[in-house]
Amino acid sequence: MFEGAKTGRKVSKSVFKKEEQQLRTLLLNKQFELKKAKIPLIVIVAGMEGAGKSEVVNRLDEWLDSSGIQVHAFWDPSDEERDRPRYWRFWRTMPPKGQIAILFGGWYMQPIEQRYFNQCDDSALERELRRIRDFERMLVEDGTLVVKFWYHLDEATQRERLKERAQHSENARWKMLPTKKSHVEEHYDKFEHVAEQVVRHTDSYHAPWNVVEATDENYGQLTTGKILLQIIEQRLNAVGDDPKGAGGYPMGDIDLPDDPDARLTVLDNLDMSASIKKDDYNKQLKSLQTELHELVWLAYNQRRSVVMAFEGVDAGGKGGAIRRCTEAIDARLYRTISVGAPTDEEHAHHYLWRFWRHIPRDGYMTIFDRSWYGRVLVERVEGFTPASRWRPAYMEINNFEEQLSEHGVIVLKFWLQITKEEQLERFQSRQDTPYKAHKITEEDWRNREKWDDYCMAVNDMVKHTSTEQAPWHLIPGNDKRYARIEVLSTVVNTLRRALNGSSGRK
Numbered sequence: 091m092f093e094g095a096k097t098g099r100k101v102s103k104s105v106f107k108k109e110e111q112q113l114r115t116l117l118l119n120k121q122f123e124l125k126k127a128k129i130p131l132i133v134i135v136a137g138m139e140g141a142g143k144s145e146v147v148n149r150l151d152e153w154l155d156s157s158g159i160q161v162h163a164f165w166d167p168s169d170e171e172r173d174r175p176r177y178w179r180f181w182r183t184m185p186p187k188g189q190i191a192i193l194f195g196g197w198y199m200q201p202i203e204q205r206y207f208n209q210c211d212d213s214a215l216e217r218e219l220r221r222i223r224d225f226e227r228m229l230v231e232d233g234t235l236v237v238k239f240w241y242h243l244d245e246a247t248q249r250e251r252l253k254e255r256a257q258h259s260e261n262a263r264w265k266m267l268p269t270k271k272s273h274v275e276e277h278y279d280k281f282e283h284v285a286e287q288v289v290r291h292t293d294s295y296h297a298p299w300n301v302v303e304a305t306d307e308n309y310g311q312l313t314t315g316k317i318l319l320q321i322i323e324q325r326l327n328a329v330g331d332d333p334k335g336a337g338g339y340p341m342g343d344i345d346l347p348d349d350p351d352a353r354l355t356v357l358d359n360l361d362m363s364a365s366i367k368k369d370d371y372n373k374q375l376k377s378l379q380t381e382l383h384e385l386v387w388l389a390y391n392q393r394r395s396v397v398m399a400f401e402g403v404d405a406g407g408k409g410g411a412i413r414r415c416t417e418a419i420d421a422r423l424y425r426t427i428s429v430g431a432p433t434d435e436e437h438a439h440h441y442l443w444r445f446w447r448h449i450p451r452d453g454y455m456t457i458f459d460r461s462w463y464g465r466v467l468v469e470r471v472e473g474f475t476p477a478s479r480w481r482p483a484y485m486e487i488n489n490f491e492e493q494l495s496e497h498g499v500i501v502l503k504f505w506l507q508i509t510k511e512e513q514l515e516r517f518q519s520r521q522d523t524p525y526k527a528h529k530i531t532e533e534d535w536r537n538r539e540k541w542d543d544y545c546m547a548v549n550d551m552v553k554h555t556s557t558e559q560a561p562w563h564l565i566p567g568n569d570k571r572y573a574r575i576e577v578l579s580t581v582v583n584t585l586r587r588a589l590n591g592s593s594g595r596k
Contacts, residue, residue, distance in 0.1 A: 091286045091290060091558075092242045092285075092553070092556075093356050094303070094355075094549050094552050094553025094556075095242035095243070095304070095553065096242070096303070096305075096356075096359075097303060098351070098354055099305065099306060099353070100308070101309040101347045102308070102351075103308065105347050105349040105352075106312060106347070109312060109347055113153070113312065113319065114152075117153050118153065118154060118155060120319060121154050121158060121190065123322075123326055124235075124326070125158060125188035125189070126188070127188070127326060129188065129233065129234075129235055130185040130186060130187050130188065130233070130235065131190045131235045131322070132229070132234055132235070132237070133237050134193050134239065135147055135192060135193065135194055135195070135239050136194075136195050136196065136199060136238070136239070137302075138241065138281070138282075139281075140243070140251040140255065142241065142307050143194065144194075145311070146239070146314055147192055147194065149311045149314075149315075150314070150315070150318075151192075154190070158189050158190055159189075159192060160183065160185065160190070160191050161194070162183045162192070163195070164179065164180075164199065167179065177197070177225070180196070184229075196238075197225065198222070198292075201215055201218045201219070201288065202281075205288075206277075206284045219288065222292055227297070235322070237300070238297060238298065238300060239300050239317075240285070240300070240302070241304040242301055242303060242304060243303070243304045245279075247305050248278065286557065286558060290557060294485065295485065298481075300317050301553055301554075302317075306351075309347070309351075316344050316345060320344060353542075353546075355545050355548065356552050356553075356564060357507050357548060357549070357564065360507055360564055362507075362509050363568070364566050364569060365572050366569065371571040371575060374575050375414065375574070375578070378582055379417060379418035379578065380418070381586075382418040383420070385586060386419050386423055389589060390423055390453040390454070393452040394453065394500060394588065395449075395450045395454055395456075396450070396454075396456075396499070397499055397502070398457045398502045399461035399501075399504070400412055400460070400504050401463050402506030402508075402565075403508055403513060403544070404517075404534045404538075405517060405520070405534070406507060406513075407570050407574070408460075408506055412457055414578060415578065423453075423455055424455040424457060425450070425456050425457070426457045426459060427456060428460070429458060429459060429460035429464065430460070441464075441465050442490055445458070445461065445462045445490075449494070449499070450499075461503075462490065463551060463555075465480050465483040466480050466547065467548070471544055472540075488555055488557060491559065491560040500585065501559065501560040502563070502584055503556075504565055505552075505562060505564050505565065506565045506573055507565065508566075508567045508568050510538070513538065517530055563577075
């Protein structure tokens with residue numbers, strides 16, 4: 091879920107200074123409008139250790155009128171707080187109408203840390219997360235605007251930053267207990283796992299999470315300001331219309347800083363030069379297909395069903411990758427579903443309805459060529475679906491895939507990416523080859539004009555829906571053979587792990 095916050099986005103000092111002046115002016119004006127409209131605003135700032143959360147809060151305090159802001163940090167509870175129910179300390183910080191409260195961690199850090207340090211189990215954590223969802227929904231329905239930020243960074247950057255800060259801890263505001271610091275450094279994956287659980291299960295439409303990459307301080311602070319500005323604007327515009335639905339995701343794309351490094355996506359981290367020699371390809375293909383054949387029968391015997399979703403750019407090689415998989419599978423065990431524009435019957439239902447219809451029985455496999463992700467890809471980019479409907483789809487899709495996983499379904503999701511230059515060559519080849527001409531349409535050519543929009547949509551899709559039980563596998567596909575081997579290897583490795591660790595459904 092956090093892959094989109096590990097792309098290396100940066101903003102230069104010159105760009106930061108240039109954009110900061112206008113941003114702080116706009117934010118200040120919106121703060122006064124919130125006050126006039128008597129709308130209380132709660133900003134929750136949470137995230138990884140060393141992600142610069144205090145610097146973000148200090149920057150917001152600098153940009154806004156501090157007389158209308160209260161900042162609260164929830165460290166160890168006081169005697170007064172221990173003598174009362176846990177949420178008493180939060181109720182004391184609720185801002186009056188027209189005021190702003192910035193909460194470090196809010197009601198999130200205690201359940202995260204308790205699960206992280208094994209002081210509660212998953213069922214206890216889920217009970218607390220339900221309480222949080224109900225609490226936030228109550229606040230929003232009462233008119234409060236709740237904006238939540240999670241600041242994330244990769245393990246290497248965190249380790250380096252914590253080491254640097256520890257060396258200057260005597261003269262810095264930042265301090266951490268040595269035991270906690272050591273634990274955080276040594277157990278990054280564990281903390282990230284717990285954080286994903288919490289963020290995913292509390293990412294509601296009324297009070298969604300905004301995950302911000304914190305590798306670069308300038309980028310993180312500018313992005314925070316722009317997201318906050320846009321959410322406040324949409325809420326102000328909704329007053330008198332539908333204010334309860336105006337506290338959710340920003341309704342349009344965030345205007346990224348005018349800096350190339352600020353526009354990096356998860357796709358920019360792919361090695362598009364990756365390739366494989368033909369002899370190695372043929373050898374690996376035979377071996378992987380043989381093992382896949384055996385594993386699919388093992389899944390059948392263990393009554394474990396498999397759902398695979400293939401997405402990618404036009405001419406990215408989805409069909410070829412799917413065929414290399416199905417060549418190895420007994421035809422009685424799988425179905426391939428090609429997804430196009432919804433029929434009248436499908437359009438009359440919720441968009442997930444047509445995918446639920448094709449979920450396989452225990453022991454069988456369904457392969458989707460295009461999938462439910464059309465809601466946050468083509469429908470978003472082409473404007474077929476308003477933002478008020480595709481934004482909540484991230485949460486809906488996560489819930490859908492979670493239900494599959496809880497039933498025992500093995501979920502695999504692939505995005506196949508090629509460069510724009512490679513796509514052009516493939517388009518021209520299809521156009522010039524009679525038996526391939528049917529593969530190219532005017533719509534494919536039009537989609538090239540929105541290449542950057544699709545890349546940003548993919549980045550957001552991965553950021554919001556790459557979960558532990560259903561992660562995204564991003565495959566560089568300029569070399570078709572390499573892409574096919576990567577897909578097959580991922581399928582085989584995933585099935586091997588899942589089937590060896592399970593006795594199947596009873």
